Amino acid sequence: MTVSVHPALAKAQSLGDALPWLARHQGRTVVVKLGGHAMVDEDLTAAFARDVAFLRYAGLRPVVVHGGGPQIDAELARRGLEREFRAGLRVTSPPAMDVVRMVLAGQVQRELVGLINRFGPLAVGMTGEDADTLTAVRHVPWIDGEPVDIGRVGDIRRVDTGALEGLLADGRIPVVSPLARSAEDGLVYNVNADTVAAALATALRAEALVMLTDVAGLYAGWPHGDEVIQRLTAGELEKLLPELSDGMVPKMTGCLEAVRGGVGAARVIDGRIPHSVLLEMFTDDGVGTVIVPDPDEAEVLR
Ligand SMILES: Nc1ncnc2c1ncn2[C@@H]1O[C@H](COP(=O)(O)OP(=O)(O)O)[C@@H](O)[C@H]1O
Ligand SMILES: CC(=O)N[C@@H](CCC(=O)OP(=O)(O)O)C(=O)O
Numbered sequence: 001m002t003v004s005v006h007p008a009l010a011k012a013q014s015l016g017d018a019l020p021w022l023a024r025h026q027g028r029t030v031v032v033k034l035g036g037h038a039m040v041d042e043d044l045t046a047a048f049a050r051d052v053a054f055l056r057y058a059g060l061r062p063v064v065v066h067g068g069g070p071q072i073d074a075e076l077a078r079r080g081l082e083r084e085f086r087a088g089l090r091v092t093s094p095p096a097m098d099v100v101r102m103v104l105a106g107q108v109q110r111e112l113v114g115l116i117n118r119f120g121p122l123a124v125g126m127t128g129e130d131a132d133t134l135t136a137v138r139h140v141p142w143i144d145g146e147p148v149d150i151g152r153v154g155d156i157r158r159v160d161t162g163a164l165e166g167l168l169a170d171g172r173i174p175v176v177s178p179l180a181r182s183a184e185d186g187l188v189y190n191v192n193a194d195t196v197a198a199a200l201a202t203a204l205r206a207e208a209l210v211m212l213t214d215v216a217g218l219y220a221g222w223p224h225g226d227e228v229i230q231r232l233t234a235g236e237l238e239k240l241l242p243e244l245s246d247g248m249v250p251k252m253t254g255c256l257e258a259v260r261g262g263v264g265a266a267r268v269i270d271g272r273i274p275h276s277v278l279l280e281m282f283t284d285d286g287v288g289t290v291i292v293p294d295p296d297e298a299e300v301l302r
Pocket of ligand 2: 034037068070088090100191247
C-alpha cells in the first residue's frame with residue numbers, strides 16, 4: 001500500500017519544528033529595530049510588518065523601533081538642505097530637526113503602523129516624546145580628541161517605560177520613532193534609532209534586541225573583508241569598538257550596552273532577506289551577528 005503525502009505536510013512540519021522556540025519566547029519582550037535602509041523596498045517592509053504581527057500572535061511582546069536615515073536624506077535634498085554625518089550621527093541643525101521629526105513621526109512611523117494593522121488593531125505609533133518615554137541630553141561627540149557640536153542630537157538620559165508597558169499589557173505593538181525631549185532646554189532632539197532600540201530593550205529587560213539592517217551582519221576587516229562575524233561576547237565587542245566606523249558605531253555600541261544592561265542577546269541581521277526576523281526567532285538558521293553577555297555575566301543573569 002502506498003501512503004500519499006499530503007501536499008501541506010511540509011507546512012505542518014515547519015509549524016511543529018517551531019514549538020520549542022514558541023515555548024521559550026512565550027510572554028517575552030523583544031525589541032526589533034528596522035533600519036531605514038531595510039525599508040527602502042516596499043515588499044520587504046510589508047513582510048517585516050507581517051512578521052511582527054506574527055510574533056505578537058505567537059505570544060511574544062514585540063516593540064518596534066524604526067529608523068529612517070535614507071528617507072530623511074531624501075526630504076533634506078528636496079528642500080535643498082545639507083546632509084552631514086559625524087561618527088555615524090546626523091549633524092542636526094534646527095531646520096534639519098524639523099525635517100527629521102516630520103519624516104520619522106509623520107511618514108515612516110505612520111507607514112509601519114498601517115502595514116502592521118492590516119493584521120489586526122495592534123500597532124500604536126509614538127515617539128520618545130510621548131509620555132516622556134525618552135528624556136535626552138545633548139550629545140557632544142569627541143572626534144580626533146576634540147568635542148564637536150553636531151546640533152540637536154541627543155543621548156538618552158532617562159527612559160520611562162510606563163506608556164510602553166501599558167500598551168504591551170493591552171496586547172498592542174508600540175512602534176517608536178527615535179525622538180526625545182530634552183530635560184535641559186525642553187527642545188526635541190534627534191536620537192539614533194539603534195541607540196533608542198538598545199535603551200528600550202535594556203529598560204524593558206527584553207529577552208532580545210534584534211536589529212535589521214542592509215548588510216549580512218558585522219563584517220571583520222570592513223570594507224575589504226567578506227567574513228561576517230557570527231558571535232561575539234560583550235568583552236570581545238568592547239575591544240573591537242574603536243575599529244568600527246559609520247553606522248556600525250551606534251549599532252554596536254547599542255548592542256554592547258544592551259547585553260551589559262541585562263538583555264539576553266543582541267543580534268544584527270540582514271533585513272534584505274525576507275522574514276529574517278522569523279528565521280532568527282524560530283529556527284536554528286538565524287543569520288547575522290549575535291552579541292552575548294560575557295560568560296560570568298550570563299551566570300549572574302541565569
Ligand atoms: N564592519 C562593518 N560591517 C558591516 N557594515 C559596516 C561595517 N562598518 C560600517 N558598516 C556600514 O554600516 C551600515 C549599516 O549601518 P546604517 O547605515 O546606520 O544602517 P541602518 O539604516 O540599518 O541603521 C552598512 O550598510 C555599512 O555601510
Ligand atoms: C542622530 C541620528 O543620526 N539620527 C538618525 C535617526 C534615524 C535613524 O537612526 O535611521 P537609521 O536607523 O535608518 O540609520 C538620523 O537622523 O538619520
